[in-house]
Amino acid sequence: MAEPEFTATGVRIGKRLRSLTRAGQVRINDGRLELLTSYGSEIDSAPVQAVRASKPWFVPDDRALADLNGNRYLLRLAGHDPAPGEPGPPAARRFVEAVRRAAGRGG
Numbered sequence: 001m002a003e004p005e006f007t008a009t010g011v012r013i014g015k016r017l018r019s020l021t022r023a024g025q026v027r028i029n030d031g032r033l034e035l036l037t038s039y040g041s042e043i044d045s046a047p048v049q050a051v052r053a054s055k056p057w058f059v060p061d062d063r064a065l066a067d068l069n070g071n072r073y074l075l076r077l078a079g080h081d082p083a084p085g086e087p088g089p090p091a092a093r094r095f096v097e098a099v100r101r102a103a104g105r106g107g
Contacts, residue, residue, distance in 0.1 A: 004029040006098035008091065012076035013043060026066075026075060026095065028102050033066070035073060044068045053099040055092045064092035066099075 006028040013024045013035055023038040033051045035043040045068070052067040062078040077091035 005102050006095065008077050008095065010078070012078075014074045014076075015071060020073075026077070028098055031102060033068065033099060033102075035066070035068070035075075044071060044073070048099055048102040049104075051099055051103070053096045055096050059092075061093070062091050064095050 004027045008026045011024045011026050012022050013020045020043055021037045025036040027034045027036065028048060031048055032045050033048050034045040037043060054065045056065060062076055064075045064077060066073045066075055075095065077095055
Protein backbone atom coordinates (compact mmCIF):
# COMPACT_ATOMS: atom_id res chain seq x y z
CA MET A 1 0.00 0.00 0.00
CA ALA A 2 1.36 3.44 -0.94
CA GLU A 3 2.02 6.19 1.57
CA PRO A 4 -0.80 8.74 1.94
CA GLU A 5 -0.28 11.94 -0.06
CA PHE A 6 -1.33 14.03 2.95
CA THR A 7 -1.96 13.14 6.57
CA ALA A 8 -2.85 15.38 9.48
CA THR A 9 -3.57 14.10 12.97
CA GLY A 10 -5.01 15.85 15.98
CA VAL A 11 -7.48 17.66 13.71
CA ARG A 12 -10.60 19.22 15.16
CA ILE A 13 -13.41 18.49 12.69
CA GLY A 14 -16.67 20.36 12.92
CA LYS A 15 -19.88 20.63 10.94
CA ARG A 16 -21.76 23.89 11.31
CA LEU A 17 -21.62 24.66 15.05
CA ARG A 18 -21.17 21.04 16.09
CA SER A 19 -17.79 19.47 16.86
CA LEU A 20 -17.55 15.94 15.43
CA THR A 21 -14.12 15.12 16.86
CA ARG A 22 -11.36 17.00 18.63
CA ALA A 23 -8.50 14.72 17.62
CA GLY A 24 -9.42 13.37 14.21
CA GLN A 25 -7.45 12.62 11.09
CA VAL A 26 -7.50 14.05 7.59
CA ARG A 27 -5.95 11.83 4.95
CA ILE A 28 -5.57 11.95 1.17
CA ASN A 29 -4.85 8.46 -0.08
CA ASP A 30 -5.42 6.78 -3.46
CA GLY A 31 -7.31 9.79 -4.83
CA ARG A 32 -9.73 10.04 -1.88
CA LEU A 33 -10.02 12.54 0.93
CA GLU A 34 -10.98 10.86 4.20
CA LEU A 35 -12.11 12.51 7.43
CA LEU A 36 -11.68 10.11 10.35
CA THR A 37 -12.40 10.16 14.08
CA SER A 38 -9.62 9.66 16.62
CA TYR A 39 -10.58 5.96 16.65
CA GLY A 40 -10.23 5.63 12.88
CA SER A 41 -13.96 5.53 12.08
CA GLU A 42 -14.91 7.33 8.90
CA ILE A 43 -16.83 10.59 9.26
CA ASP A 44 -16.95 11.24 5.52
CA SER A 45 -14.91 10.58 2.38
CA ALA A 46 -15.02 11.50 -1.28
CA PRO A 47 -12.85 11.42 -4.41
CA VAL A 48 -10.56 14.46 -4.35
CA GLN A 49 -11.96 15.61 -7.71
CA ALA A 50 -15.35 16.10 -5.98
CA VAL A 51 -13.90 17.93 -2.94
CA ARG A 52 -13.78 21.69 -2.63
CA ALA A 53 -11.13 22.84 -0.16
CA SER A 54 -10.57 26.48 0.72
CA LYS A 55 -8.82 28.74 3.17
CA PRO A 56 -11.07 31.75 3.81
CA TRP A 57 -9.27 35.00 4.54
CA PHE A 58 -11.25 35.62 7.74
CA VAL A 59 -10.14 32.50 9.66
CA PRO A 60 -6.79 31.78 11.36
CA ASP A 61 -3.99 30.03 9.43
CA ASP A 62 -4.71 26.66 11.03
CA ARG A 63 -8.31 26.41 9.73
CA ALA A 64 -9.69 25.30 6.37
CA LEU A 65 -13.07 24.46 4.89
CA ALA A 66 -13.77 21.23 3.04
CA ASP A 67 -16.97 20.50 1.10
CA LEU A 68 -17.60 16.76 0.71
CA ASN A 69 -20.81 15.13 -0.49
CA GLY A 70 -22.84 18.29 0.10
CA ASN A 71 -21.53 18.79 3.65
CA ARG A 72 -19.22 21.58 4.74
CA TYR A 73 -16.62 20.77 7.39
CA LEU A 74 -14.44 23.19 9.32
CA LEU A 75 -11.01 21.68 9.89
CA ARG A 76 -8.63 22.96 12.54
CA LEU A 77 -5.30 21.53 11.44
CA ALA A 78 -3.11 22.73 14.29
CA GLY A 79 -1.89 19.19 14.96
CA HIS A 80 -0.19 18.89 11.55
CA ASP A 81 3.56 19.44 11.92
CA PRO A 82 5.84 20.46 9.05
CA ALA A 83 8.75 18.26 8.02
CA PRO A 84 11.54 18.09 10.61
CA GLY A 85 13.71 21.17 10.52
CA GLU A 86 11.40 23.10 8.17
CA PRO A 87 8.94 25.80 9.15
CA GLY A 88 6.64 24.97 6.22
CA PRO A 89 3.51 26.83 5.16
CA PRO A 90 0.58 27.10 7.56
CA ALA A 91 -1.26 23.81 7.92
CA ALA A 92 -4.50 24.95 6.26
CA ARG A 93 -2.70 26.18 3.15
CA ARG A 94 -0.75 22.91 2.94
CA PHE A 95 -4.03 20.96 3.11
CA VAL A 96 -5.65 23.03 0.33
CA GLU A 97 -2.56 22.63 -1.87
CA ALA A 98 -2.53 18.85 -1.26
CA VAL A 99 -6.19 18.55 -2.31
CA ARG A 100 -5.53 20.55 -5.49
CA ARG A 101 -2.42 18.51 -6.36
CA ALA A 102 -4.22 15.19 -5.79
CA ALA A 103 -7.15 16.34 -7.93
CA GLY A 104 -4.81 17.45 -10.72
CA ARG A 105 -5.87 21.11 -10.44
CA GLY A 106 -2.37 22.41 -9.80
CA GLY A 107 -1.02 23.73 -6.54
